Amino acid sequence: MSFPETRPRRLRTTPAMRRMVAEHRLHPADLVLPAFVREGIDEPVPIGSMPGVVQHSVASLRKAAAEAAEAGVSGIMLFGVPVDGKKDAVGSPGTDPDGILQAGLRAVRAEVGDALVVMSDLCLDEVTDHGHCGVLDERGRVDNDATLERYAEMAVVQAEAGAQVLGPSGMMDGQVGHVRRALDAAGHQDVALLAYTAKYASAFYGPFREAVNSSLRGDRKTYQQDAPNAREALRELELDLAEGADLVMVKPGLPYLDILRTVADASPVPVAAYQISGEYAMVEAAAERGWIDRERAIEETLTSFKRAGADLVLTYWATEYAQRLGAAGA
Numbered sequence: 642m643s644f645p646e647t648r649p650r651r652l653r654t655t656p657a658m659r660r661m662v663a664e665h666r667l668h669p670a671d672l673v674l675p676a677f678v679r680e681g682i683d684e685p686v687p688i689g690s691m692p693g694v695v696q697h698s699v700a701s702l703r704k705a706a707a708e709a710a711e712a713g714v715s716g717i718m719l720f721g722v723p724v725d726g727k728k729d730a731v732g733s734p735g736t737d738p739d740g741i742l743q744a745g746l747r748a749v750r751a752e753v754g755d756a757l758v759v760m761s762d763l764c765l766d767e768v769t770d771h772g773h774c775g776v777l778d779e780r781g782r783v784d785n786d787a788t789l790e791r792y793a794e795m796a797v798v799q800a801e802a803g804a805q806v807l808g809p810s811g812m813m814d815g816q817v818g819h820v821r822r823a824l825d826a827a828g829h830q831d832v833a834l835l836a837y838t839a840k841y842a843s844a845f846y847g848p849f850r851e852a853v854n855s856s857l858r859g860d861r862k863t864y865q866q867d868a869p870n871a872r873e874a875l876r877e878l879e880l881d882l883a884e885g886a887d888l889v890m891v892k893p894g895l896p897y898l899d900i901l902r903t904v905a906d907a908s909p910v911p912v913a914a915y916q917i918s919g920e921y922a923m924v925e926a927a928a929e930r931g932w933i934d935r936e937r938a939i940e941e942t943l944t945s946f947k948r949a950g951a952d953l954v955l956t957y958w959a960t961e962y963a964q965r966l967g968a969a970g971a
């Protein structure tokens with residue numbers, strides 16, 4: 642059968658028809674909200690390069706978490722922003738039980754209980770004065786194995802503050818296994834690991850640097866993956882699974898949809914995609930100029946992750962989009 646008997650347009654005639662045959666759809670539970678909590682502020686501080694996203698105070702974070710839960714979002718991923726003066730070469734605020742990330746975790750758990758899965762970023766870049774994701778050796782290079790020791794300590798401190806899922810995002814070799822053993826040794830067998838399996842060195846992290854007041858000079862190319870390489874994502878996946886990853890993630894999202902598809906096809910565990918700060922900024926900026934339709938662009942990008950195989954999407958639009966789905970009766 643071919644044209645004129647076959648006409649694919651028949652299934653595109655009305656909104657109801659298109660809805661009926663949609664292969665992929667989003668549900669609020671597919672969404673996880675990344676959120677920033679900053680030490681020493683009473684009012685939320687807007688992030689200029691991410692219109693609509695703020696650095697939260699602990700109080701405003703609690704409200705944002707409650708709102709996300711109310712909208713049906715399934716999780717929240719916290720990033721802590723300590724006051725500059727507390728950052729040092731080894732990232733001490735990351736292992737301080739009263740550090741801002743830990744305070745944020747406790748506040749969110751107290752606010753929402755188990756209504757949201759509470760997750761935290763497990764990395765050093767938010768807490769080091771040099772802004773790298775690890776500790777440096779005497780030549781200024783990121784020292785993989787010494788960094789693992791810091792991640793292990795941070796993991797236990799975050800778990801003790803109430804994190805249910807930890808996201809090791811520093812791309813150190815062996816980080817998932819090392820953190821897993823440290824958690825287990827401290828009695829945190831139930832804390833899950835969301836492995837940043839394929840994480841590429843990307844220009845699209847730009848606005849995140851502002852979001853966490855990062856002082857990074859240089860780049861992360863000696864630890865994050867290089868954009869031309871696809872095959873090594875599978876190698877990273879094998880390693881993370883062998884080390885005990887409970888969930889795996891691909892990041893950034895849009896420029897790496899091919900990687901997401903590859904990982905989703907090969908992964909026996911749930912797969913997340915992270916729609917990062919620069920992807921958010923790009924849509925917001927173009928929409929602000931009236932160059933694209935904001936609502937449609939958001940929906941289209943989120944749908945692309947589902948189509949490429951993601952089970953979960955981390956997005957700064959999580960609450961807004963979940964509310965929109967709720968209003969539409971999803």
Ligand code: PBG
Pocket residue numbers: 762763764765766767774810811845846847848849861916917918919
């Ligand atoms: C590292 C980390 C980064 C992001 C999440 N975790 C920054 C980086 O790797 O440079 C970026 C998230 C975003 O851009 O939205 N702690």
